[in-house]
Amino acid sequence: MNWGISRREFLRRAALFGAAVGTCELSALSGFSVDAATGPTIAVATKRDSSGLVRAVVDALGGMGKFVDKGDVVLVKPNLGWARKPDQAATTNPEIVAEIVRLCRAAGAREVKVMDHAVDRPDSLLLRMTGIEDAAKAAGARVGLASSPAMYERVELPKGRAIKSVDVLRDLLRADVFINVPIAKVHGSTGLTLGIKNLLGTVWDRGAFHRSRSLDQAIADCATEVKPHLVILDAVRILLSNGPKGPGRTAMKSTVVAGTDPLAVDAYGATLFGAKASDVGHLKRSYEAGIGEIDLSRIRVKHV
């Protein structure tokens, strides 16, 4: 089902609808139940090869043409934070990144940039070891790690509660389309790292998040302004212990989750670990900050 409306429009309608429901309840009209189809839509693909999974979820959301117009500049943000090999599940699967680049190219994107702000050093080693540089370059993208503060620009967070501003990657702010491509992992300090946590790789000073009143709140604050147009969660192989860097136990899930609601994708992602999204601190705070929908019963899940 293609909704064919913008997210803002959708949120407006959802709010109106919620108000209507509230009014109905006030009117004590029993027998009215909330339809599962009222929330955001996410697509979940399983049991395919990595690139097939990406194609399946993107098709289920209406095709890449719905997000990328001809001549657009696209920024793809994988998790490229650690000097780890792809099979250690600490960084995004290179095949998934490459397939997204190909789809963007096919949709007419003028330029596709694959960028991240890594934690490990050195950049050249990371790009090579994670396999993302070779795969994405072959697919037709520019790949780079944003390692200079001059590449970031100050963004105010008016809704921020723990932090008031962040320095965000300029290429992201200038891009027409921003696609967040996290990998699902357990995380030593935030429990899980999925799409919303992956946004930390677009800011310069991560230390400020840790020093702030609450790391979970700071992550939610950042997500109020850094908004992906599309989230594609790589859960082909997930990291189950010693996250986020590993090496730890990994599990083959052969799953890719995609959606336009960052929180809805993460809410589904949490179930892959047997966790409830509302128990994960930064997801709960993100819900409170109005990032998106956290309740799976209100999210339309298209299994493909």
Add this chain to the structure above:
Amino acid sequence: MYSRLRFLRRASQIFFLVGFLALFSFAAYPLKSPIPVDLFLRADPLLALSAMVSLRRPIVPLLWYSLPIVFLSIFLGRIFCGWVCPMGTTIDICERVLHLRRLSGQGERRWRRAKFYLLIALIVTMLVPAAHRSADEFGLTQSVGLSAVYLLDPIALMTRTMTWVGLPVAQWSLRMTSDTTTAWSYSNFVDRNPKLNRALSPIQLALASIARPVYFRLGFITFLSFAAIVALGWYERRFWCRNLCPLGALLGWLGRLSPVRLAVSDRCNECMRCVNECKVGAITQNPKRYRGPECIGCYDCIAVCPQGAISLTTGYEDGARNDEMELGRRRVLGAIGAGLGAVALQKAALGVKRTDATERVLKMSSLRLMRPPGALPEDEFVSACVRCGECMKVCPTNTLQPAVGEGGLEAIGTPVVVPRVGACTQPCNLCGRVCPTKAIEPFEIEEKSHLYLGTASVNRSACIAWAFGRECMICDEACPYNAISADVAEDGALRPVVDEQICVGCGMCEWVCPVEPLGAIRVNSGGDRRHLGREKQKRARMEAERESTEKTLYPGI
């Protein structure tokens, strides 16, 4: 024919200088050079002599690379100095470019013997038993020398100047220029021009590759000393090569055996052109004689002689060459004394560390003496390290820095891990692959889980998780060896705890710690384990791993 010789010599100098710079730039991740990047250092006979004599054992790769230069010198004299040495070429270029005018004439060589005395003093520092390998055996073979050769060896000096001064200055200049122009152009016109913005984005991305310039401590002092060496050209051309270079002294001494020599024919009318032209003052007042151990074989004298009186000949008959070094006996004794004094001074200074004779463990009073993985036990390491800085050049995270006070006076300039600058990143073993004297022995990446650098410890009164209840645990995130785990408080807050059996001290935690400026988790060198050898370190790690249990918050379904 002989005028071509001058052209050939200059071409050779340029070739070797470019080669030296090229190999220097190849010493970087992922290190795929068909020629060893430390070729010049390996081929330096003085460094080979120093490492082997002070360690009291042959180092085979060094032997193979340095023997050709030894034979070259035996046959052709100090031709290395005139045709190959990158230091000599740099001095030549600087003297030409800076128009250094000579203050003194080409008179009697007052200082020329100094280099031989310096060489003698340096050989003494290699021989003196400065530390003992083991507690129960004493004697020359069970000891190590405390070589001071690093001070004056031209190849080591040149390489470290390039690493500590040339590289950071070049990178910072680029970085500052690109950052300033980027910021200025975006705020002034790029933002208002979408087309320009798009056109510039590839350049912006390319600039990211030079985004992290390196820096090194001791850079300024190194610059000053190199500048002083060049500036001495004011007094005499190639002052360094004539008077100070111990490598030149060694090669000149070997060259006394050379059968290749200059001959002066009867056509010489004593016009003194060659005397004035000679870069190293090898031709004295009598232009029909020259000093063999001084001549660097540039053969400019042949090229400039208007009479064509000078030629190259072979043979051992007494001719124009004077092979006497004319060393004074008292000065030689003085040089030996100076060598002894240099060692004693280094051992006595600061008293940062001592080898405990009963426990066979190195006691250190510096917390921050963390050596790169694969480093020899401390005393052997310090005597083998020639401070060339090649390991620091190749280190991709800039964590290897020249020691300042960490290891005492004797260890100044040796590599130490400084985690706040960068961590010893796990998938890397480059420092062991480029060390010319094998002071850092080659090691496998898999061995890094047990090659000990130090141990991290959390300063709980500064850690924002322990002291202020913040959600952090970034040290746990970043630890590549899973040595950090979470201590769960009653309210569910997570605080980092280090498993000191597993931690090897790579410094990743200290590097990422958000507590400024020093970090609340610090790596300390406490309990050096290098003397145990690799096997024992490996076994200890395996036992520790067996004991540690895996903890995870979400088990997965």
